[in-house]
Amino acid sequence: MDVQERKNILVTCGPGLKDYLQAELEGLGFEIVSSHPGSVVTRGSFIDCMKLNLCLRTAYNVLYLLKEFRCGSSESLYKHINKLPWENIISPQEYLCVLSRVDTFSINNTMYPNLKVKDAIVDRLCKKTGSRPDSGPDRNKVVVNLFWKADRAWIYLNTSGVKLSDRNYRKMPHKAPLRESLAAGIIMATGFDGSQDIVLPMCGSGTLAIEAALIAMNKPAGALRNNFGFKHLKVFNKQLWEELRCDVRRTIRKDALRKRIIATDIDEQAIEAARQNARTAGVEHLIEFDVCDFADTELPTGAGIIVMNPEYGLRLGDIEPLEKEYKRIGDFFKQRCTGYTGYLFIGNKDLSAKVGLKASRRMVFYNGNIECRLLKYELYKGTK
Numbered sequence: 001m002d003v004q005e006r007k008n009i010l011v012t013c014g015p016g017l018k019d020y021l022q023a024e025l026e027g028l029g030f031e032i033v034s035s036h037p038g039s040v041v042t043r044g045s046f047i048d049c050m051k052l053n054l055c056l057r058t059a060y061n062v063l064y065l066l067k068e069f070r071c072g073s074s075e076s077l078y079k080h081i082n083k084l085p086w087e088n089i090i091s092p093q094e095y096l097c098v099l100s101r102v103d104t105f106s107i108n109n110t111m112y113p114n115l116k117v118k119d120a121i122v123d124r125l126c127k128k129t130g131s132r133p134d135s136g137p138d139r140n141k142v143v144v145n146l147f148w149k150a151d152r153a154w155i156y157l158n159t160s161g162v163k164l165s166d167r168n169y170r171k172m173p174h175k176a177p178l179r180e181s182l183a184a185g186i187i188m189a190t191g192f193d194g195s196q197d198i199v200l201p202m203c204g205s206g207t208l209a210i211e212a213a214l215i216a217m218n219k220p221a222g223a224l225r226n227n228f229g230f231k232h233l234k235v236f237n238k239q240l241w242e243e244l245r246c247d248v249r250r251t252i253r254k255d256a257l258r259k260r261i262i263a264t265d266i267d268e269q270a271i272e273a274a275r276q277n278a279r280t281a282g283v284e285h286l287i288e289f290d291v292c293d294f295a296d297t298e299l300p301t302g303a304g305i306i307v308m309n310p311e312y313g314l315r316l317g318d319i320e321p322l323e324k325e326y327k328r329i330g331d332f333f334k335q336r337c338t339g340y341t342g343y344l345f346i347g348n349k350d351l352s353a354k355v356g357l358k359a360s361r362r363m364v365f366y367n368g369n370i371e372c373r374l375l376k377y378e379l380y381k382g383t384k
């Protein structure tokens, strides 16, 4: 496999994040071939894939296209995949995981094409090298993805392996933490770039604050990960990877921030978890933590950004106390946050009505399968 060959790269993301992913790809100088709910297609080499894995904040997986072909049956699937030179890509000592997404008449169960792809690869390796790799569901070594829609199929090398949203800094998740890629998308949606003060009451395990600090430093999201799918492929070149990491590291802003990042929570254990997670992420020095009720959070004077992710109460009995909490958030925004732009990340529309303020924008995100909104409030004097 030629690591310099430019091919289609399918970058997947969580629902609601594709516009932010597209903006990230454009910011890194990649062309956009097409975008779809849950993915963006760009073009580049295998080496570009390594860079994308290191830098992207809102992506799940970076998939490098090996082959696109017409495919009307599982026999044809086997034949096409068995013809690829897997012996140049995967060592038989590696462990292989196959993932499929199939939408074709003849197949109603993804297990079967998974098995066909796995057999096609393993049989080829066995014929060419005399040994067979182990295979199974673990995504922490070699991962191959099949997409099969009607009579077309695409086979990709999954250069990420485990989802990129697993950044490796959240050793202490605490309660209801946001996925890191979602938190990064929320921070990007606020327009925060490090040149504004940002205040994060109800910070929980600190995900929003940590992602904000990483953005402010321009520190790559993948800097803390040791494992990526591409590292398990024969074409992986350690020296090239180290050079790439050095190049990207040079763009990190190491100087102290001129603006403040403040994260608070009423729960002492949450702040302990957030502090430890920030330490692991290498950004503890940039975040001011405090244990307090959200309404007592210190707000730097002037204009800034305030983002809150209150609980949304999935069980019926939880709602009543939360109604009062959402009303208090509205009062806090009105009375104490004048000059700020406020954001509420909510998963329950009825509760957001209790805030008593008119949102100037509503952005749709998904937290797992819960449809959520990021509500934007312009908190100028006299806001109602």
Ligand SMILES: C[S@@+](CC[C@H](N)C(=O)[O-])C[C@H]1O[C@@H](n2cnc3c(N)ncnc32)[C@H](O)[C@@H]1O
Pocket (backbone or CB within 6 Å): 173, 174, 175, 176, 177, 178, 179, 201, 202, 203, 204, 205, 206, 207, 208, 264, 265, 266, 267, 270, 292, 293, 294, 295, 309, 310, 311, 312
């Ligand atoms: C949904 S969690 C936030 C999760 C966070 N975004 C994360 O990624 O870990 C809500 C947080 O609000 C905190 N909280 C609840 N009531 C509060 C209050 N009155 N003042 C401050 N924090 C509060 C809880 O302790 C909890 O950590």
